Amino acid sequence: MDDDAVTAFVPGHVTGFFSSHPDDDPSKAGSRGAGVTLTDGVTVRATPAARARTTLDGTEIVVEPVDRVLDALSISVHVEATTDLPLGAGFGTSGALALGTAFAANQLFDRRLSANELVTIAHAAEVRSGTGLGDVVAQARGGVPIRLDPGGPAHNRLDAIPASTRIEYLTFGDLSTESVLSGDTDRLTDAGLESLSILAEEPTLSTFMYASRRFAREADLLTDRVRGAIEDVSAAGGEASMAMLGETVFALGTGLSEAGYDPSVCRTHAAGATVLEGAAPPPSASGPPRANNAGDL
Amino acid sequence: MDDDAVTAFVPGHVTGFFSSHPDDDPSKAGSRGAGVTLTDGVTVRATPAARARTTLDGTEIVVEPVDRVLDALSISVHVEATTDLPLGAGFGTSGALALGTAFAANQLFDRRLSANELVTIAHAAEVRSGTGLGDVVAQARGGVPIRLDPGGPAHNRLDAIPASTRIEYLTFGDLSTESVLSGDTDRLTDAGLESLSILAEEPTLSTFMYASRRFAREADLLTDRVRGAIEDVSAAGGEASMAMLGETVFALGTGLSEAGYDPSVCRTHAAGATVLEGAAPPPSASGPPRANNAGDL
Structure with a gap:
């Protein structure tokens, strides 16, 4: 020792x-x-x-x-x-x-x-x-x-995905992973498998973000604040989705800051x-x- | 594009x-x-x-x-x-x-x-x-x-091996990978499998170096200059072996410099x-x- x-x-x-x-x-x-x-x-x-x-x-x-x-x-x-x-x-x-x-x-x-x-x-x-x-x-x-x-x-x-990128993120609050995972996960799993199939066909960052937004919507996990921020980023021409599982929005590049938010900034x-x-x-x-x-x- | x-x-x-x-x-x-x-x-x-x-x-x-x-x-x-x-x-x-x-x-x-x-x-x-x-x-x-x-x-x-370390290396000359790989590789492969078995039992940097030296000896790939440098590092209390395939010695930590050589220095x-x-x-x-x-x- x-x-x-x-x-x-x-x-x-x-x-x-x-x-x-x-x-x-x-x-x-x-x-x-x-x-x-x-x-x-x-x-x-x-x-x-x-x-x-x-x-x-x-x-x-x-x-x-x-x-x-x-x-x-x-x-x-x-x-x-x-x-x-x-x-x-x-x-x-x-x-x-x-x-x-x-x-x-x-x-x-x-x-x-x-x-x-x-x-x-x-x-x-x-x-x-x-x-x-x-x-x-x-x-x-x-x-x-x-x-x-x-x-x-x-x-x-x-x-x-063979890429690296700047990532921005913003947290509104927490969600309990335990409570989501201990609930009925059939719908969530169906949505996850469909998103995985989409990404496997085209493993790029942009498609990852699309497949993530699709999952968040299909699995019915979006909160109003998260939905609003993702829509704001999209309106500004960027790509954002929701972190699983938290009341958190993450975006590629300068997505959140260009939509007027003050996010934390890091990289892959x-x-x-x-x-x-x-x-x-x-x-x-x-x-x-x-x-x-x-x-x- | x-x-x-x-x-x-x-x-x-x-x-x-x-x-x-x-x-x-x-x-x-x-x-x-x-x-x-x-x-x-x-x-x-x-x-x-x-x-x-x-x-x-x-x-x-x-x-x-x-x-x-x-x-x-x-x-x-x-x-x-x-x-x-x-x-x-x-x-x-x-x-x-x-x-x-x-x-x-x-x-x-x-x-x-x-x-x-x-x-x-x-x-x-x-x-x-x-x-x-x-x-x-x-x-x-x-x-x-x-x-x-x-x-x-x-x-x-x-x-x-879940570790990182400083690495030193010294090259005396080149060896042709093609000529070694196109020759009889049975002895080499037997030695390689034995070294892999040794490392799998104890996946540490020190055992990796031991298994590598054992391979170099058993596969009969050591040149005189490489053998001499490895022995010098060992005599100074360090760990070195031969790069496969080149007339190159590499050592953990400060192995080559403590043995009096002037190696290139990098890290994992x-x-x-x-x-x-x-x-x-x-x-x-x-x-x-x-x-x-x-x-x-």
């Missing part, structure tokens, strides 16, 4: 549309759909602690997926997270906390798990907690991910979850993996 | 070990193995041109995989590439040129292909040209990729191939994807 801190960064993720695919096995359960990962994200710093605790921007909080990740790794860690993103507003902050904790704690305690194993643990923790279905998988990839299958890395296939994030520090312990600290390791030519 | 330039960046990729898996279908052919992607890479700028031509650092060159990518996309482009990496020395520059061309040209000509489709085209172009078997897939992912299966994105599975690159510019055409430039696109709430 290395007792230095290890820091990981996980991009935020705005889902544009999705379908829900429950399964008794949480590594198979999840969602299909598409979204954008964001340069605004969550930074997670892990340090060893006798008692596990999590702070977000300095305030102690309980994040069930984080506790589940630490249980799965059988370790006790102080998780200090910071973020510019609003909570509960459709940015995948719970997934980012779970995934960042998995990456940082794995290295801090030299658990020697692979990226796929850590993503699987964080994804299952989110699914079991009911806080998300696809954010973790998308946040592990980065870019503009298309989730072709539900579930973790052992079961899903991913594709992506090219990389997935990344360990930032403590990443390269000297060989003497991590120890030779095998007795015949040294100078073995 | 947008006649602005589009620029893409593709990280370099040093393969530590691999096994060769030929197939008549180039999207299934490829290698299994592992490597590190690098912040030193290839920047590709594509502009429309009546006659396709490719320059690297200002000098016109013929890169067969690039020509094959342009053929597959049925377009004619001026590819201007720049790189800090040495050529033919095990850094995946041909794969980077092919993949960067695919990403940039797709956007330049609004071809609307997905990331997986572009990776498949570039991977097949490399395989058909005999210039590489696994670089493109790794360069599309970024990080420290483990290629569990051969082939393009429709066929392979990837994992990764968190993201895969990325479009850098021209990524967000205004909606009016790309056009509505469908007649019912605008303000369709």
Whole structure:
């Protein structure tokens, strides 16, 4: 065990549309759909602690997926997270906390798990907690991910829109992911699969936004404020839709600012979850993996 | 078609070990193995041109995989590439040129292909040209990729070592990938599969370096100069191995400099191939994807 801190960064993720695919096995359960990962994200710093605790921007909080990740790794860690993103507003902050904790704690305690194993643990923790279905998988990839299958890395296939762009967003309030996902999701899933089919035919940013607006309308998730802002952006010649699930509008490029709003501004994030520090312990600290390791030519 | 330039960046990729898996279908052919992607890479700028031509650092060159990518996309482009990496020395520059061309040209000509489709085209172009078997897939992912299966994105599975690190490298000369891959690869493939099995049990950077050294020795690819540098790094307490395929030594952290060498220095690159510019055409430039696109709430 290395007792230095290890820091990981996980991009935020705005889902544009999705379908829900429950399964008794949480590594198979999840969602299909598409979204954008964001340069605004969550930074997670892990340090060893006798008692596990999590702070977000300095305030102690309980994040069930984080506790589940630490249980799965059988370790006790102080998780200090910071973020510019609003909570509960459709940015995948719970997934980012779970995934960042998995990456940082794995290295801090030299658990020697692979990226796929850590993503699987964080994804299952989110699914079991009911806080998300696809954010973790998308946040592990980065870019503009298309989730072709539900579930973790052992079961899903991913594709992506090969583009990057400025993103603007504006949050009016939060929506409970748990309450939407625990309700009747048949209509939502039908709409999500239709949007996925549309995007698969033409994987561009513009078609992603169209398919997302179509989903928001068909799944009947729009609030009046969100609908109004999307219409304003369209009237100004831009492209916007609703973040799933939050009372949040996101737009390509300068869509919201050109419509007269004062949005937060970021970009799509090219990389997935990344360990930032403590990443390269000297060989003497991590120890030779095998007795015949040294100078073995 | 947008006649602005589009620029893409593709990280370099040093393969530590691999096994060769030929197939008549180039999207299934490829290698299994592992490597590190690098912040030193290839920047590709594509502009429309009546006659396709490719320059690297200002000098016109013929890169067969690039020509094959342009053929597959049925377009004619001026590819201007720049790189800090040495050529033919095990850094995946041909794969980077092919993949960067695919990403940039797709956007330049609004071809609307997905990331997986572009990776498949570039991977097949490399395989058909005999210039590489696994670089493109790794360069599309970024990080420290483990290629569990051969082939393009429709066929392979990837994992990764969840870490980042400083990398040092030193090139003594080039080796011909084509001549090694066209020879008897049975011994090489046996050694590569054994190294993959070792890494899968313990996916850490240190074990990756051990498995890579083991491969270089078993596959009998070490030159005297490479062997000497690796031994010097080991004697100084560091971890180094040989880039496949080039007369190049790479080391974790400060391995080569602490052994008295004057290496190039970079880091692992968190993201895969990325479009850098021209990524967000205004909606009016790309056009509505469908007649019912605008303000369709």
